[in-house]
Amino acid sequence: MSAAAPSAQLTAFSPRVRIRRSFSVGFMVAALLAIAISMIMLGALVVEIAVDGAARLFTDGTAVEREARGGGIVTDLPTPVGMAWMTWALPVAILLPFIGPRLLNSLVPGLPRLAERLIGLIVLAPAAVFIHILYVRFESAYLIDYARAVGIDGASGNLLQLFGEASGFQIVRLLVIGILLPLGILAAGWFWSQRMRKPSMLIPAIMIIAWVVYLFIDPWFLSSFPSRKPADAGIFSAVTGTLYMMVITAAIAFPLGVGAAIYLEEYARRNWFSRMIQINVSNLAGVPSIIYGLLGLQVFVRVLEFERSVLAGACTMALLVMPIIIVSAQEALRTVPPSMREAAYAVGATRWQVIRFHVLPYAFGGMLTGNILAMSRAIGETAPLIAIGALTFIAFLADSPTDDFTVLPIQVFNWVARPQAGFHEIAASAIIVLMVILLLMNAAAIIMRQRTRTDW
């Protein structure tokens, strides 16, 4: 072992560096290949679905056939409320959201931020309504033309009648575009007033793209009920059911999950109880979703007698996503610097005041992000809803939370499970709709995550 004769020692080491090097390169290639294979397989999934689904979602070859049968075409049309106001309403409606808050601030300087926003909203709300009416006007003109083109006469009635008697097609268009468009402009205006230029530009851009895409989509598919014939089937009840259930799920799960997180982070002492809850939450996150379905079946459907309703589904789903919301809300709370709490305590705030006015505002963005991610999990879950017995053939819209319902993934499952290729095609179309909703939610979560701090 003496370096006096280093060469003798060195012979014990085989000079394989080049071989090892090529091994290493080979390994890197293999790793790269692993990523590539995963990405290619998942890419194939996306392409497969896009190709299969687009055929049904975008062509209206079947529309001609349907029109020949006279099905689903609008007969009742709203009368324009009056044309004169439209000439000035348009510029006002577009400009007001952008200048409203600024104007307000310059008129009444030093308004508290919350009041400023509230009044801003009150000013903005009519703007949104203007745009909404404007849209209805546009839509009805379009419908009149459409109706005439297919030889149906009828241009009477009013706005309320439209909701009362129009087909699902109109309602979806009115709800989706007529409400989302003004809301988007509203949001854009708000972001603009907050000096966040990027989102204020991004939202109108997305709206315009969505609008263009929507023009090419076969409206029938989005606006009709399931059918025995693939060409006639649509996802109207599934989409509305999904939205309906999501709203209720979020309304239940968000407060409960955030409340539990606040308790665990801000109130609980580090004892056996909080440790047990913590372990329990992480274990609940790993319970297969179908088991939640059986829990929902016994507790909500049978014991509480919600029947196979939207409410039962939403409650089940809320329990399913609660662990996710709790964990992400806890993470958000942990990002609040302790110095902030101490500073608030130091000026004599109670615990709840510290939480309400200092901790929650800081962590709210993160909590909302977690909530959106949890909802995007819930939106794709099928198994628990099948277990509680959500139906797959729903030819009406749910009026109340106690009605039967169906959701998009169940509709997809139902169609995939059928042997006919036609149903597989519309399943792919429904998957596209589902994935677009999911992607939008994820994008929203990512944008939220980028600015997790809100300041009210």
Next chain:
Amino acid sequence: MARNFFTMMKSTAPSATEPSTAERTVAPPPPSMKQDAAAGVGVHLDPTLEAVRHDFTEEVEMALELRDVSAFYGSFQAIDRITLPVPRNRVTALIGPSGCGKSTLLRCFNRMNDLIPGARITGRIDFGGRNLVDPNVDAVEVRRRIGMVFQKPNPFPKSIYENVAFGARINGYSGDMDRLVEDSLRRAALWDEVKDELDKSGLALSGGQQQRLCIGRAIAVQPEIILMDEPASALDPVATLKIEDLMRELAEDYTIVVVTHNMQQAGRVSDYTAFLLAGEERVGRLVEFGPTQDIFTNPLDQRTEDYITGRYG
């Protein structure tokens, strides 16, 4: 192997105070290089050559010879045209204030900077007649022959035995592994403390023991040079003393380059000392190199004296 750098210098530069002759040993840097910036530090002469002008009486072979070595991190230049010999079987200390590029320079010796995205080295480092910064030279082979010990002890989360055997294994060692482990640990002055518990995790040892384990781990691959990056800075005084004794012992068989903040340590353990200093723009340059005794008792450069006497902190 390495030319006898100092002997040559002695013959060409009989007077140590005659820098112009020393300049002839190396081609002058191309005019495109930052002469002005260099002048800001070196004032009157090429700083890299100005530094090496002590009178050596010792006949010593060179383990490494640096010529105009510069290192960059992206667009930031960390060290600028350092020319420096590293004598074989001696302890060479690199000293200087924080941020002067000592560690960067040390990491050039075994190409550790390759691992940092955007890092690159220019110049030459002669190692056994080859330029080890040449991209065609395999960094893996370089690191096998030039070992390194880090500032914080970093044993692998494996047993003590496996920690020592790891390097030898991956380098295809075919001899008696048990003997190699024992020899390496003995040389690292750790054998007596751990011989009964070789299966224990390396992380279970104390900080000083961990650092000696890391030294033993480095020895086990039979390197020619061992680089030490402030090996005792994270240790208590007793452990530090042990590491210093170890360095002196190892210097009989290995060439050791040690980066240290601690002036006394440099004085105690090293045979040669290089003093680096960063100028205004944070670019490290060599100020002075020579036998440790000369640097500490009779520095040629005012800045070295200022640093030695503690005026830089």
Next chain:
Amino acid sequence: MAARQPNEPQAQPPQDTVRSLLAELWRDRLQPSRPGSGRETSAGRVIHAALFLTATLSAFVTIGIVLVLIFETVEFFREVPFLDFFGSTKWSALFAEKQFGVWALVWGTGMIALIGLVVAIPLGLMAAVFLSEYAPPRVRAIVKPILEILAGVPTVVFGYFALVSVSPVIRDIFGQDVGIYNALSAGIVVGLMIVPIIASLSEDAMRAVPRSLREGAYALGSTRMEVSLRVVLPAAFSGVVASIILAASRAVGETMAVTIAGGGNPQFGVNPLEAVQTMTAMIVQLSLGDTPTTSIEFKVLFAVAMTLFVLTLVMNIVAQWVSRRFREEYE
């Protein structure tokens, strides 16, 4: 709570309690009181209690699951002997001649999970190694979020993919005798589904390995592969194993893809080209039909669910235990 205030009468009608509570809420804002003393105002106590209840809700969910499962399972075992359930490999719950050998379902579940892991472990681990050790930061910044989005793709979508894309390819390879529903295609898509889980969690574990360990290995003359495989992977072992167990648990609990693509054929064979039925698929199958709640078919649902629950619970607990027990503590 408000009644404890000395200046208020002891007995109050309910409306007054509410009113005084509201008053307390206001007073709370006006007179912030004594944080140091550890006492809270009554409104604060109400909030505290409400938050406490939300936290205990998660415990009740667990208790609820266990009770619901146990209740019907006990009912089931009153009618069917224990050994008929756990001692047999024949399952035919929907036929006149009923047999409840749960091993047929466990076997199907295990086979699909195994195929899934065989697909997912190499892909996922290699992807994790690539992302953690090789990929430049910019590539990682793009690939990681994509992986996370993929982990959220609904499982019915994977079912569709298995049926429409994977099965035909398998039939092209192994001949048209192979059924469109088979364990292999279900297993492959389950594998694809859990690749993001393994890749993402393992990458987190590998990135947590301190840089100094990698440098130590490089300084001994290791190649990048040797650093990855012999230093980083062992050091991140606990996290990697935990990610695999969690992925396996997800594969076992996976429902829709295996229901769609696995075929509903409970059997105990080793051929992955045949249709099988998993526990989850069986639950879906029985749920889809209108099973009367008093029937044995309804009860066996819960016995199977109990088996599934215990299986996944054990896996999750083992995963947590592994990641705690074998974690190396670097200061």
